Amino acid sequence: xxxxxxxxxxxxxxxxxxxxxxxxxxxxxxxxxxxxxxxxxxxxxxxxxxxxxxxxxxxxxxxxxxxxxxxxxxxxxxxxxxxxxxxxxxxxxxxxxxxxxxxxxxxxxxxxxxxxxxxxxxxxxxxxxxxxxxxxxxxxxxxxxxxxxxxxxxxxxxxxxxxxxxxxxxxxxxxxxxxxxxxxxxxxxxxxxxxxxxxxxxxxxxxxxxxxxxxxxxxxxxxxxxxxxxxxxxxxxxxxxxxxxxxxxxxxxxxxxxxxxxxxxxxxxxxxxxxxxxxxxxxxxxxxxxxxxxxxxxxxxxxxxx
Numbered sequence: 001x002x003x004x005x006x007x008x009x010x011x012x013x014x015x016x017x018x019x020x021x022x023x024x025x026x027x028x029x030x031x032x033x034x035x036x037x038x039x040x041x042x043x044x045x046x047x048x049x050x051x052x053x054x055x056x057x058x059x060x061x062x063x064x065x066x067x068x069x070x071x072x073x074x075x076x077x078x079x080x081x082x083x084x085x086x087x088x089x090x091x092x093x094x095x096x097x098x099x100x101x102x103x104x105x106x107x108x109x110x111x112x113x114x115x116x117x118x119x120x121x122x123x124x125x126x127x128x129x130x131x132x133x134x135x136x137x138x139x140x141x142x143x144x145x146x147x148x149x150x151x152x153x154x155x156x157x158x159x160x161x162x163x164x165x166x167x168x169x170x171x172x173x174x175x176x177x178x179x180x181x182x183x184x185x186x187x188x189x190x191x192x193x194x195x196x197x198x199x200x201x202x203x204x205x206x207x208x209x210x211x212x213x214x215x216x217x218x219x220x221x222x223x224x225x226x227x228x229x230x231x232x233x234x235x236x237x238x239x240x241x242x243x244x245x246x247x248x249x250x251x252x253x254x255x256x257x258x259x260x261x262x263x264x265x266x267x268x269x270x271x272x273x274x275x276x277x278x279x280x281x282x283x284x285x286x287x288x289x290x291x292x293x294x295x296x297x298x299x300x301x302x303x304x305x306x
Contacts (some may be wrong), residue, residue: 108299166246
C-alpha cells in the first residue's frame, strides 16, 4: 500500500470517473485503474463498484477512502512541518476566498503582503464556501477567506473586518432621490440576486423581508439570479432592477457617471463579518499572522473597521 494508491482512490471517489481522476492525478487511465485494482487485491475487498456507465463507491470503500484521506492529510503535514522548519514565510501560501470577497480584496492585499513577506507567493482560488471548506480539510488550501458564521472541526477562525452592504440602483430609479434605503423596501422578488450556493445571497435575503409582491406603484421585477456580482452590476446598469453589494465591490467598476447609483441602507445597515479559517494543525502560524496583518492594512478593512 502506497500514498500514491491512496491518492488514486480518494480522487476516484471524488470524481466517480476514471478518466477525470487519472487527469487530476497526472497519470494515464490504465495506470490509475491498475493502482486501484492492486490496492483492492491487497485489502481483499472491492472499494468501487464498476459498470460501463458509472463508478460507485461501496459501503466498505467509503470507510477506506475516509481513512485514506486522513492518511494523506497527515502525510502532507509531514511535508509542511519540514518546510516550516526552514522558513514559514518562504513557501507559497495556498489561499482560497469566496467569490464575493476575492476579486475586491486581493488587489489590495497582495501588495501589502508582498511588503511583509516578499518570499511568500500566493496560490489563489476563488470558490463557494462549501468547496473551499473541503479543500481546506484535504490540505489543498492552507487558509480560506470566508464570511461568518463558519464552524468546522479542528479549524480555527479569526475575524478580520466587518463590511456593510449598499443598495445598487439604475441611475433613473426613483429611489435615487432617497439619501438612504430602508431594508423593508427590498424583498426577494424585487432584488437581482446571486445564484444558489453563494453565502452572500443568503445574507442579503436574511437582511431583507421575504414577500411575494412589491408595494403598489412599484415595478415588479422577475427574480433574476446571476453568477457574479459583476454580472449583477451590468444588469442593474441596464435598468433590469436593483441589487445589494458589499461595500468593497461598490467602486470596482468602469461605468461613467449617470449609469448606476449607490445608496447606503438606513441604520442599522446590514453587514457581514469577513474572516479567515485555517486548520488547527497548520504548521506555519507566522504565515497566518502575515496574512491577517496584510488584510487589516487594506483600505477596505480600515474603512469598515475604522
